[in-house]
Amino acid sequence: MSTKIPSSQITPEHIYFSRRQFLQTAGVVGAGALIASACGTTNKPAAPTPDPSTLKTSKDTDELGDKLTPYTAVTGYNNYYEFSTDKEDVAALAQDFPTRPWTVQVSGLVNKPKTFDIDDLLKKFTQQERIYRLRCVEAWSMVIPWQGFSLADLLKEVEPTSEAKYVKFTSLSNKTLFPGQSAGWYTWPYVEGLRMDEAMNELATLATGVYGKLLPPQNGAPLRLIVPWKYGFKSIKAIVKIELVKDMPSSLWMAAASNEYGFYANVNPEVDHPRWSQGTERRIGELTRRRTLSFNGYTDKVAALYQGMDLRKNF
Numbered sequence: 001m002s003t004k005i006p007s008s009q010i011t012p013e014h015i016y017f018s019r020r021q022f023l024q025t026a027g028v029v030g031a032g033a034l035i036a037s038a039c040g041t042t043n044k045p046a047a048p049t050p051d052p053s054t055l056k057t058s059k060d061t062d063e064l065g066d067k068l069t070p071y072t073a074v075t076g077y078n079n080y081y082e083f084s085t086d087k088e089d090v091a092a093l094a095q096d097f098p099t100r101p102w103t104v105q106v107s108g109l110v111n112k113p114k115t116f117d118i119d120d121l122l123k124k125f126t127q128q129e130r131i132y133r134l135r136c137v138e139a140w141s142m143v144i145p146w147q148g149f150s151l152a153d154l155l156k157e158v159e160p161t162s163e164a165k166y167v168k169f170t171s172l173s174n175k176t177l178f179p180g181q182s183a184g185w186y187t188w189p190y191v192e193g194l195r196m197d198e199a200m201n202e203l204a205t206l207a208t209g210v211y212g213k214l215l216p217p218q219n220g221a222p223l224r225l226i227v228p229w230k231y232g233f234k235s236i237k238a239i240v241k242i243e244l245v246k247d248m249p250s251s252l253w254m255a256a257a258s259n260e261y262g263f264y265a266n267v268n269p270e271v272d273h274p275r276w277s278q279g280t281e282r283r284i285g286e287l288t289r290r291r292t293l294s295f296n297g298y299t300d301k302v303a304a305l306y307q308g309m310d311l312r313k314n315f
């Protein structure tokens with residue numbers, strides 16, 4: 001990893017400058033960081049950045065007054081293990097990921113199971129701007145203007161039966177398109193779950209866009225979940241199946257390390273990850289850490305879901 005060659009000499013100029021700009025945006029400073037991260041990416045083209053004038057948001061802060069994270073950071077620093085465990089490599093690796101044709105099967109304990117074409121979902125449900133915080137379990141966060149619609153609206157369409165207690169989500173399974181699925185450490189495909197009342201909460205969103213544009217592949221196109229009061233890993237990308245089930249589903253992260261990643265995964269500054277504190281977070285683009293808020297700042301909208309539950313045990 002160590003080299004004396006400045007990355008300006010080993011990387012085409014425009015990529016060097018866009019990376020440099022991104023690293024500054026992301027608050028990563030120092031030549032060391034620049035060279036180290038240039039190592040892994042010198043031969044990969046950066047994903048094209050849209051003309052900034054085409055990006056749209058109605059506000060520049062979220063409801064609680066925090067500034068939006070710049071588009072370059074939202075689309076250039078991603079967790080998506082199907083592509084890479086290196087957050088800065090995902091965008092380039094994902095740029096040719098085909099998001100059409102794409103269908104989402106909604107099935108299980110429902111009266112009207114249905115497979116939806118993604119373009120029908122885009123037409124059927126009004127795409128609303130929803131500015132939410134995403135707090136990663138790794139203690140960094142962003143504020144992101146998504147477009148999407150309520151998960152509840154889609155679930156109502158298929159009429160869950162009274163037997164349905166949980167919702168299980170499954171990402172695409174495809175070793176050709178997802179190089180990371182050939183690595184044996186995880187149980188693929190990526191799966192996640194919500195309890196029925198969590199899924200019906202107005203904040204639980206199916207996102208199709210960001211900053212007024214269709215989602216780019218690295219952010220989970222064409223359809224991904226956003227559960228803003230939970231750690232980011234619950235917000236599963238590239239969804240192909242949504243099943244209503246009776247028993248609590250497991251998840252990729254529970255299967256990988258159940259002592260570190262629970263089913264609920266509510267953002268909780270009081271409950272540390274076994275290997276680090278969850279008390280503070282680094283907002284991408286800022287230099288000083290900030291305190292993490294209970295339920296990621298959405299207590300008034302979701303705390304009632306957990307009345308009477310011990311959230312230390314149910315982490």
Ligand SMILES: Nc1nc2c(c(=O)[nH]1)N[C@H]1C(S)=C(S)[C@@H](COP(=O)(O)O)O[C@H]1N2
Nearest residue numbers: 078079080081136171190232233235236237
């Ligand atoms: N299919 C899939 N979904 C996923 C992940 C993943 O690796 N694969 N990573 C999760 C994690 S850990 C986070 S923090 C968020 C990151 O979303 P973003 O890249 O849009 O910021 O996606 C989540 N959804």
Ligand SMILES: [Mo]
Nearest residue numbers: 136137232233
């Ligand atoms: Mo995450």
